[in-house]
Amino acid sequence: MAIAEKTPRFTHPAARGTCPFAPPPAYEQARQEEPVSRVSLWDGSTSWLVTRHEDIKAVLSDGRFSSDSTRPGFPFISAGARQLNAGQPTFIRMDDPQHAHFRRMLTGEFMIRKVEALRPEVQRIADDLLDRMTDGRSSADLVREFALPLPSLVICLLLGVPYQDHDFFQECSRVLLRRASTAEEVTAAQAKLVDYLVELTEAKRTRPDDGILSRLVERGELSTEEIGAMGRLLLVAGHETTANMTALSVLALLRNPDQLDHLRKHPESVPGAVEELLRYLTIVHSGLTRVATEDVDLGGVRIRAGEGVICMVNTANRDEQEFPDGDELDLTRDARRHLAFGFGSHQCLGQPLARLELQIALAGILRRLPELRLAVPFEEIRFRGEMLIYGVHELPIAW
Numbered sequence: 001m002a003i004a005e006k007t008p009r010f011t012h013p014a015a016r017g018t019c020p021f022a023p024p025p026a027y028e029q030a031r032q033e034e035p036v037s038r039v040s041l042w043d044g045s046t047s048w049l050v051t052r053h054e055d056i057k058a059v060l061s062d063g064r065f066s067s068d069s070t071r072p073g074f075p076f077i078s079a080g081a082r083q084l085n086a087g088q089p090t091f092i093r094m095d096d097p098q099h100a101h102f103r104r105m106l107t108g109e110f111m112i113r114k115v116e117a118l119r120p121e122v123q124r125i126a127d128d129l130l131d132r133m134t135d136g137r138s139s140a141d142l143v144r145e146f147a148l149p150l151p152s153l154v155i156c157l158l159l160g161v162p163y164q165d166h167d168f169f170q171e172c173s174r175v176l177l178r179r180a181s182t183a184e185e186v187t188a189a190q191a192k193l194v195d196y197l198v199e200l201t202e203a204k205r206t207r208p209d210d211g212i213l214s215r216l217v218e219r220g221e222l223s224t225e226e227i228g229a230m231g232r233l234l235l236v237a238g239h240e241t242t243a244n245m246t247a248l249s250v251l252a253l254l255r256n257p258d259q260l261d262h263l264r265k266h267p268e269s270v271p272g273a274v275e276e277l278l279r280y281l282t283i284v285h286s287g288l289t290r291v292a293t294e295d296v297d298l299g300g301v302r303i304r305a306g307e308g309v310i311c312m313v314n315t316a317n318r319d320e321q322e323f324p325d326g327d328e329l330d331l332t333r334d335a336r337r338h339l340a341f342g343f344g345s346h347q348c349l350g351q352p353l354a355r356l357e358l359q360i361a362l363a364g365i366l367r368r369l370p371e372l373r374l375a376v377p378f379e380e381i382r383f384r385g386e387m388l389i390y391g392v393h394e395l396p397i398a399w
Contacts, residue, residue, distance in 0.1 A: 005064075008039065010030055012077060012310060016385055020381075021255075022327065023285065031051035031318075032314045035052035036299035036300065039333050042078055042217055046215035047075040047310050050312065051315040056313060059290060059298065060342060060346065061344040065309060068093060070085075071290045073308050075289050075309070077286050077287070080179065081388070090230060092346060098346060105219065106349055110350050110352055115353050120156055123360055123364075126360050131369045133145045134369070137399065139375045142397050143247045143392065146246075147227075147243045147246040147250075152243070155234065155235060158211060159234060160204065160211020161197075172189045173240055176189050176236060177236070177288075199327055201217060223388035245281065246357075246361045248392060249277045249395075251395060262331055270366075272334070276329065276335040277329075278335070279333075281390075282314035282338070284313060284314070288311040289309040289310055292307050313339040317338045322337060323338075368396070371399045372397060372398075372399050373399070375399065
C-alpha cells in the first residue's frame with residue numbers, strides 16, 4: 001500500500017467552474033486521477049480529500065474514522081467551522097456509543113410513518129404560502145416568499161419555536177454558515193441562538209406543548225443547555241438545507257426545460273425526481289469531515305492515525321462508476337444510491353422530513369405556476385458559494 005506524498009495537490013475550497021450546479025473542476029479531476037489525495041486547508045493544515053463514491057461510503061461506514069471534532073487532527077474547513085464546534089457539542093460531532101445515545105432521543109420524531117402523518121399540515125402551509133405569493137401578482141422572489149418560509153414554519157412547528165422570531169434565528173444561521181465568519185462572529189451568533197433556545201426550553205418546564213423541545217424536557221435525561229444545543233442544530237439544519245434545495249431545484253429545472261416538461265407531464269414521478277435533484281445538486285459542497293483513529297488503507301493510499309479526511313459527497317454523486325452520465329440531470333434515473341444525506345450511522349436524521357417538504361414544494365410549484373420562468377437573466381442569479389450550505393440568495397421568478 002502506497003503512502004502518498006505529503007505535498008497537497010489540491011486546495012479546499014477550490015475555485016468553481018462555469019457550471020454553478022457542478023462541483024469545482026479540481027475536485028472532478030481529483031476523482032478521476034487521484035480519488036484519495038492531499039488537500040491544503042485555509043489555515044495551512046492538510047487533510048485527505050476523498051472524492052469517489054465507493055471510497056466515501058467506506059469512510060462513512062468505518063468506525064476507524066471519527067466524527068469527534070475534539071480529536072487532534074480533525075479537519076475544519078474555516079475558522080467559523082472550528083468555532084462552531086467549540087463549546088457545547090451536538091451529537092453529530094460525537095462517536096458511538098455517545099452519538100447513538102443522543103440520536104435515539106430524536107429518532108422517533110423523524111420516523112417515516114410519523115413524518116408522513118405531517119403531510120396534510122405541510123401541504124396546508126405550502127398552499128397558504130403559494131396563495132399569498134400569487135395573489136394578484138405575476139412575479140416574486142421564490143426564496144423569500146416560499147422556499148425559506150416553508151421549512152422554517154415546519155421546523156418551528158415541530159420544535160415548538162415561535163415563527164415570529166424567524167428573522168432572528170435566520171440571521172444567526174447566516175452567520176454560523178458563512179465561510180468568512182470570524183471565530184468571534186460565530187461565538188456571538190451561537191451564544192445568542194443557544195441562549196434564546198435555553199430560555200425557551202426553561203419556559204416549557206412550566207408551559208409544555210407538543211413540540212420536540214418540550215418532549216426532551218419531559219424525558220428528563222438532558223440539561224437545559226444540552227437541549228438548547230440540540231435545538232440549535234435542528235433549527236438551523238431544519239430550514240437552511242431544505243430552503244436552499246427547493247430554490248436550487250427549481251432553478252435547475254428551469255435550466256433543463258426538457259426535464260421540467262417531463263415532470264409536468266408525469267407529476268407522479270416527483271418523489272423520484274427529488275432523489276435525482278438531491279444527487280445532482282448535493283448542496284453540502286464543503287464535504288463531510290472525519291479524522292482517522294488508526295492507520296487505514298483507502299483507495300490505494302495509507303491514511304495515518306490523526307489525519308483528517310474530507311468526503312466530497314458532491315463529486316461522489318456524479319461518479320460515473322455509480323451514476324453513468326452523472327453530470328446530466330435525468331429525472332428518470334434511479335438515484336436512490338446518492339450520498340446527499342451522508343451514509344452510515346451519522347446519516348442525516350431529518351431526511352424523511354426533507355424529502356416530504358421537497359416533494360410537496362415541487363409538486364405545488366408545478367401545479368400552481370404552469371408558466372413558471374426566471375424574471376431575470378440567469379447570469380444575474382447570485383449563488384451562495386460563500387456559505388457552507390450551497391444555494392441561491394434570491395430566485396426572482398415570474399408566471
